Amino acid sequence: MKTMRLFPLELRRLLQSRLTWLIMALTVLSPVLGLVLYKPATSTTMLSVYLANPAMAGGVAGAILFGLLAIFELDRARRSRVDILTDAMVSPLTTALTRLLALLTAAVLTAGLTMLVWLPISAGLIGSVFTGANYVLAYLLLMGLALPLGILAAAAAYQFTRRADLSIVLFIAFCALSLTVWADDWQLCWLNPCVWALSDDFSNFRVFRSVAWMRLTWLAALAGVWTVSYLCIRQYGKGMFGSLARSVRRIYRPAVALALLAFSGTAYAAQPFIDQSNPDLTVMSFYEIPYAEGVTFLGRSAQVFPDTAAGTVTGRASYRFQNTSGQEQSISFGINPGYAISNVQTNGADVPFTVSDYQEYNEALLEVTIPAEEEVELTMEYSGFPQESMPTMQGGKELSSEYLCLENSTLSPRVMNVMPGEAGYPAEIEITLPDSMIAIPFSSSEAEVISENADGTRTWRYEANSAGGILYAGDYICEQIEAGGMTIEFYYGRKHQAVMEEAGAVDAVKAVVDYCTEHYGTLSFGTGETLKLIQSRVAGGGYAVGGASLLDEADFTIANLGDTDKGVVPGEIFIHELVHQWWGLGNMFDTSDSTSPWSSEGLTVYTTYRIVKELYGADYAQQYYVDQWQQVVDDYYLNFYVRHPEYLEMLPEAERLNIAGGLSGVRRYNEMPLKILKAEQLVGGEEAMDQILRGLFNRELDPMYPYLTYQEFLDTCHLTEEDLNLG
């Protein structure tokens, strides 16, 4: 009661201090650091750049500032040598609790103020993909919850040591630990959450859940530590242990501390987000499991029920095998490590099964023994929260009413050691989704709605032929585009509609597909009749399979579409990114040598130039492409580090890589297109170059090294590297 009576007084006193207002003002300003200095989110989506980074920078700076303020405030009476007097008036335990509550309230006020101040700035910077939910969650979780953690840690340090200087050192060391050693451990980096990207076009609940889990784990841990330090507050002239012995007499106090620490420990150990996959990615022991003798695959079906509110998946899977061995056989499945398996039956009877503790490539091993019967129907149920493997790149298993991607064993258990039957691995998948979502199998299969349910969901069905399979679903817009003699189904997120329309996406797709198909040939992963182009949630890159190709949303952000290195207007950037379907995905490039200017960018920028020349004329292409490349390349050759590489070598690694990266970008985006243009002139003009590129695009690939090399390009042009020197 006394604490509650003193709390308003303490809060008023705190808010009358100029230092408090300075700390609050600095904290409110601190997100600006995320725009210029501290950028832990490496993705280029608008939300990563203009929301995640400022919020995380604000969290780091705010937690440190409020931690220092806490130490300053707790040390105030002792510093003024009036602690003996104040302790005589009010119990030091009551004072500590009151001060903590006042500091936490000031932190809440500051977080609210920061959100108000940065709301219009963030909305302006992010543009049409800004949403209030992302904004509020980002600032609450990435920034807001960092402040109480800083206060609790610093206050605990002071209450243990009762020395301002020592507690500042301890607190700063604790912060430094999070920013350095623990930076890549998503559960330990209490100050700077492991967030590498926020999606512009789809939801980010998975990432936010993970950050919330980490924050709450630490909140419980630091509240527990603070409670222990609270018990150590010096009383009655006793030392730390004497005071502790006296404070623990009220048994609920240590009980609260223990409960908080136990809760934190449990939350740490039982986190549901990240699996325990073998970090050695060269080990692929699941692929070495011998095939079950005499067992062939007849078919499978699965009914999948994602719970988009909870982010979980429930499913039933059924497999039909032919067992001609006359013996029991052990069948191996890969399952997502977050799933629990139940009701495993063969031909209607329960059978034993085991799930391995060992995990590899985001899969655990489920082993089921099937009976020695010729036809076996194996059924099972699975449910759980899909886990991911890469703690520093979380978000891939996003599952909400806006987006989901269920890959292979996350969609349904994947058979690993059964030979395909005559029909291969026929599969029939049914998935029930909210009616706002479209199901898009990542293959040539088409999903169709088979029932509209009373609970606002629709059940989709599609057939496939594989042991695994990938399914995308989301709030997508689908544009059907006839181009290059095939139908392109272009799927992009509804939130991206304005950006796509501004960029003239449909026209760009048509122009690119027509041009590239005519000049270079059809994409090997198209079926000849259809090709799905699916914009995915930010994933760090795209990939392609037969009939479908993925476009990473990070390539189509407003900022990227304004990058003049890749084209002049957004529509041209879009063309650039689509051309990567031919040069980048259709034909891959070995990028292991970062010093080489040869990459998919050279041919992509050159092809973009050719398309633009065809669309807008030679003068336009000359002015906005060739002349610009030439100017940038001229500057490049005059660059100090290019003329004096020995000075570049002298620099520390971080600076060297940064500068070399910038120079390498110039070479890939400007020098190489100019070289290709020169090659075009040397081989006899555009038509001759088109023939050469067509030949290269359709060449027979070496499966061991399927990359298009610079030497191959030069050899096909009958040129040498020296022939293409621009100097």
Add this chain to the structure above:
Amino acid sequence: MGKIFRYECRRLLWNKFFIGLAVVLLLYGALVLHSVTILGVSHTAPFSPWSFGDYLSRMMLLLWLGMLFFLTFYTSPQARRAAILMDATPMPPKQYALARCAAALTGGALLTLLCMVEAAVFYGRMFHWYSWGSLLLPALVTLLPALVFALGSGWLAGQIRPWLVYVWMAVPFLLAALPLPEALGLWNGSFFTAYPLTLETLDPAFTVPEVVLLPQGIALAAGIVLLTAWQNRYPAAA
């Protein structure tokens, strides 16, 4: 006189504001050196006088601010209250103002030195480059006129209205944003990035054309005149 100067120096320099200012200056300097200067300007080396001049131009924003901040010590309400007592002392106001002015100039010089030492350490650590003598000319041409003018004009502004000193702090930020003529290129740093490109040679030696030197000379002279003209009064008396 010497005693008062030492006292004013101690008052100005031995306090948390000066330390805070120095820390901010060093942090900003490190940011500029690591993100801008390290690339070099106009195709020259990061340690060329041109790149160093560009660094100093960027630092001038904070140095100007710091210099005027020192003057606020003499224009604060406390200083104004104390001025009545000061006026009653047998110390000639001219000498007293001179001592204060010299202390503020010393503070500015120390901050400038800090920036230059930081750059020198950066060059040594990054490039093992130690020919610091070649950097003195751009430092003198860029900073001396600007800072003396800041002190003189700030002194005058403080005498007119104490709050004008704070307004005057915004001047370099305004200059950095304005498209100034070539002759005033040293006031927004554009001189160091644009002029070497007009010399049409790689790694040109540092030269300043007369048209750019003239405004610098005028600024230096104006600063000195303002300081000497008003040193018989001090801002606190306003």
